[in-house]
Amino acid sequence: MADKYQILKSVYGYDKFRPAQEELIDNILSGKDVLGVMPTGAGKSVCFQVPALLMTGITIVISPLISLMADQVNSLTQAGVRAAYLNSSLTLPQQRQVLSNIRRGMYKIIYVAPERLDTEGFASLAADINISMIAVDEAHCISQWGQDFRPSYMNIVSFADSLPYRPVISAFTATATQRVRDDISSILKLNDPFTVITGFDRSNLYFGVISDGDRYTSLKKLVDGYEGKSGIVYCSTRKNVEMIAEKLCSDGISAAAYHAGMPDELRSSTQDDFIYDRIQIIVATNAFGMGIDKSNVSFVIHYNMPKDMESYYQEAGRAGRDGSPAECTLLYSGQDYQLNKFLIEKSSEESDADETTKRILINRDMKRLGAMMDYCSGTGCLRKYILRYFGEHSDEFCGNCSFCISGSEKTDVTVDAQKILSCIARMNQRYGVKMVVDTLKGSHSEKLLSLGLDSLSTYGIMKDSSEDRIRIIINNLISNGHIRREGDEYPVLKLTAKAAAVLKGEEQLEINMPKAKKPARVKKSEAEEYNISPQLLSKLKSLRSELAAREKVPAYVIFSDVTIRDMCAKLPQSRNEMLDVSGIGSKKLEKYGDQFLKIITEHIKTTGGAVRITNSDRSAMEKPVHAIADKISAFVPSEEACSLTQLCDMLISITEMNIKTKPVRTIIGDWLVREEYLCESTDSKGHSFKDTTFKSESIGIIKISKVGKAGTPYTSVVYTPKAQKFIAENIADIAETE
Numbered sequence: 130m131a132d133k134y135q136i137l138k139s140v141y142g143y144d145k146f147r148p149a150q151e152e153l154i155d156n157i158l159s160g161k162d163v164l165g166v167m168p169t170g171a172g173k174s175v176c177f178q179v180p181a182l183l184m185t186g187i188t189i190v191i192s193p194l195i196s197l198m199a200d201q202v203n204s205l206t207q208a209g210v211r212a213a214y215l216n217s218s219l220t221l222p223q224q225r226q227v228l229s230n231i232r233r234g235m236y237k238i239i240y241v242a243p244e245r246l247d248t249e250g251f252a253s254l255a256a257d258i259n260i261s262m263i264a265v266d267e268a269h270c271i272s273q274w275g276q277d278f279r280p281s282y283m284n285i286v287s288f289a290d291s292l293p294y295r296p297v298i299s300a301f302t303a304t305a306t307q308r309v310r311d312d313i314s315s316i317l318k319l320n321d322p323f324t325v326i327t328g329f330d331r332s333n334l335y336f337g338v339i340s341d342g343d344r345y346t347s348l349k350k351l352v353d354g355y356e357g358k359s360g361i362v363y364c365s366t367r368k369n370v371e372m373i374a375e376k377l378c379s380d381g382i383s384a385a386a387y388h389a390g391m392p393d394e395l396r397s398s399t400q401d402d403f404i405y406d407r408i409q410i411i412v413a414t415n416a417f418g419m420g421i422d423k424s425n426v427s428f429v430i431h432y433n434m435p436k437d438m439e440s441y442y443q444e445a446g447r448a449g450r451d452g453s454p455a456e457c458t459l460l461y462s463g464q465d466y467q468l469n470k471f472l473i474e475k476s477s478e479e480s481d482a483d484e485t486t487k488r489i490l491i492n493r494d495m496k497r498l499g500a501m502m503d504y505c506s507g508t509g510c511l512r513k514y515i516l517r518y519f520g521e522h523s524d525e526f527c528g529n530c531s532f533c534i535s536g537s538e539k540t541d542v543t544v545d546a547q548k549i550l551s552c553i554a555r556m557n558q559r560y561g562v563k564m565v566v567d568t569l570k571g572s573h574s575e576k577l578l579s580l581g582l583d584s585l586s587t588y589g590i591m592k593d594s595s596e597d598r599i600r601i602i603i604n605n606l607i608s609n610g611h612i613r614r615e616g617d618e619y620p621v622l623k624l625t626a627k628a629a630a631v632l633k634g635e636e637q638l639e640i641n642m643p644k645a646k647k648p649a650r651v652k653k654s655e656a657e658e659y660n661i662s663p664q665l666l667s668k669l670k671s672l673r674s675e676l677a678a679r680e681k682v683p684a685y686v687i688f689s690d691v692t693i694r695d696m697c698a699k700l701p702q703s704r705n706e707m708l709d710v711s712g713i714g715s716k717k718l719e720k721y722g723d724q725f726l727k728i729i730t731e732h733i734k735t736t737g738g739a740v741r742i743t744n745s746d747r748s749a750m751e752k753p754v755h756a757i758a759d760k761i762s763a764f765v766p767s768e769e770a771c772s773l774t775q776l777c778d779m780l781i782s783i784t785e786m787n788i789k790t791k792p793v794r795t796i797i798g799d800w801l802v803r804e805e806y807l808c809e810s811t812d813s814k815g816h817s818f819k820d821t822t823f824k825s826e827s828i829g830i831i832k833i834s835k836v837g838k839a840g841t842p843y844t845s846v847v848y849t850p851k852a853q854k855f856i857a858e859n860i861a862d863i864a865e866t867e
């Protein structure tokens with residue numbers, strides 16, 4: 130009998146489980162209930178599908194969305210797994226057919242909507258067949274505290290109770306607070322479930338906020354850089370959706386509108402056009418996306434700020450599901466706040482909740498809106514902000530967001546801070562951030578003028594600063610405790626005792642400010658980005674489209690972009706080599722392998738044996754210090770002391786490979802810190818650097834004094850030949866930390 134590794138390889142074409150997957154699978158196979166809380170793209174499906182194929186009976190997967198079911202069943206069928214779904218999109222005769230097939234034991238996995246569990250036909254069937262597992266996808270739908278409560282999820286409980294014996298129950302979700310997790314466990318009556326909660330970080334996603342300039346111009350610029358890649362543009366209103374879609378089309382871009390006000394038929398054909406790559410961009414309200422499993426969405430742009438971080442992360446998270454790098458950008462403008470506030474108030478007026486409940490909800494929503502605004506004003510790493518918001522710790526800088534990329538610099542903002550604080554004082558500490566900013570900027574808004582705020586001496590004293598800059602300083606004053614927010618619904622700014630010191634000039638305020646000019650991100654084509662042949666890439670992709678059209682499935686169901694790129698990189702030339710490509714299992718090899726091989730072989734012939742990235746090159750890129758360790762016997766220390774960067778370059782040169790210095794320097798530097806030969810420190814300008822410790826000298830790392838160009842003395846940490854030798858001797862250990 131096959132084991133889990135064989136299934137992973139033959140059905141999915143993958144070599145390794147991700148750690149959480151393997152643990153969950155093992156527990157299911159040992160008969161335990163499980164709960165997996167893992168972000169989108171973490172690979173939840175594998176967690177229940179693999180054991181489903183190894184257990185004796187059938188697995189019933191409960192899934193809330195018809196489109197999701199079709200997608201998953203398509204993928205499984207393509208991979209040679211006997212699977213089917215049962216929902217209202219099938220005609221009655223089709224449903225009867227599926228039911229009778231189930232009875233005859235034709236399937237290992239069936240997907241059903243929760244409503245189905247309650248029907249007579251299904252209940253009687255269930256009593257007759259051997260159900261090994263009930264897998265509950267999107268399990269948060271069972272909790273009233275979750276975002277998308279689905280009362281029909283309650284059917285799962287009575288269904289499980291009605292069975293002659295209790296199958297394993299596994300539950301999966303991407304978003305669950307403690308409260309929702311508890312609900313899932315208790316309502317589903319999970320029996321001492323084995324629980325895995327992996328982090329929420331999606332490291333392949335780049336996060337950006339653009340808050341200056343004309344929005345459409347920014348959008349167009351972004352989209353121009355995404356030539357040929359699929360993406361979603363979210364707008365907050367239907368009117369915007371139509372306007373932007375039209376404008377993109379008239380600018381020659383393949384885009385279509387999608388919102389709940391469109392006729393059903395048009396909506397679903399537009400959705401299909403997008404999924405099947407017939408249009409490049411879908412411009413949509415948040416009505417679009419639930420149940421979209423399209424794995425090759427390369428960018429999500431928010432034309433408007435959403436109402437809260439929960440919505441933002443969910444919508445942005447539709448990018449990069451296949452693990453490829455993808456970008457999420459939010460185009461922010463001050464009006465977004467007003468619009469969202471209006472929407473929150475409107476929905477409260479329209480709700481039939483009692484007054485107290487309404488109050489509570491408005492409070493909650495306004496608070497969430499405030500947090501969303503803080504994200505947009507970008508006072509620090511955006512990823513850090515997101516992860517903290519969802520209760521996770523993170524590094525100070527991620528290196529993959531607009532803040533980290535543009536870089537920040539310590540800036541003395543004492544004078545600006547004084548202006549802000551005195552403005553708040555003069556406004557009698559009765560207003561929120563928006564009014565304070567407007568007053569400082571000298572806005573002519575009706576509200577401001579009618580309150581007479583234009584007569585204050587601080588009116589317009591920061592008119593030359595950007596709104597962003599003012600907000601960043603205010604946020605820092607809040608986090609440093611000079612100002613506090615008071616009140617829930619419409620929080621006003623109050624000065625604290627700490628403010629006095631700044632106002633009197635007794636305390637200087639230095640903060641991290643994003644550098645004024647953000648360097649343009651260099652956009653590369655897919656082929657350039659992965660260093661593969663553009664011709665081959667496009668040939669393989671057109672073959673994939675042809676096959677997809679013939680089989681009537683989306684292209685990514687045939688092979689994901691990751692798989693196609695891996696073919697271009699590995700250039701397999703036999704069926705066996707084809708199996709080394711990530712995402713190709715035996716069934717898919719049998720079905721499509723030869724056709725793809727043919728194109729690859731032709732390509733190699735015509736390009737006269739194209740450069741083939743060997744496995745050792747690849748592993749050198751992924752694990753540069755390992756590559757150095759392999760060649761370390763060739764290393765000769767220099768006679769002079771050198772910097773860590775120079776030492777890394779010397780080490781890299783012995784590999785004769787194209788390895789970047791920075792990652793190597795980071796790994797070696799971090800190892801030295803861990804072993805206490807160095808320690809993290811900050812210089813007088815606030816730049817962090819690695820300083821010597823009491824242990825440094827023993828291995829030959831020393832600090833020497835130098836004099837800079839302007840005659841200013843400074844110290845520098847250098848690596849004597851002894852230190853170079855020491856690092857070379859320990860390189861295998863260092864490589865282990867990679």
Ligand code: ADP
Binds near residue numbers: 147450451
């Ligand atoms: P989720 O349901 O958690 O959002 P999916 O099940 O859709 O995630 O998986 C996301 C992507 O990751 C899919 O393209 C899937 O094939 C891929 N994947 C899953 N497990 C692995 C693995 N062990 N190795 C490589 N890729 C994997």
Ligand code: ZN
Binds near residue numbers: 511513528530533
């Ligand atoms: Zn960052």
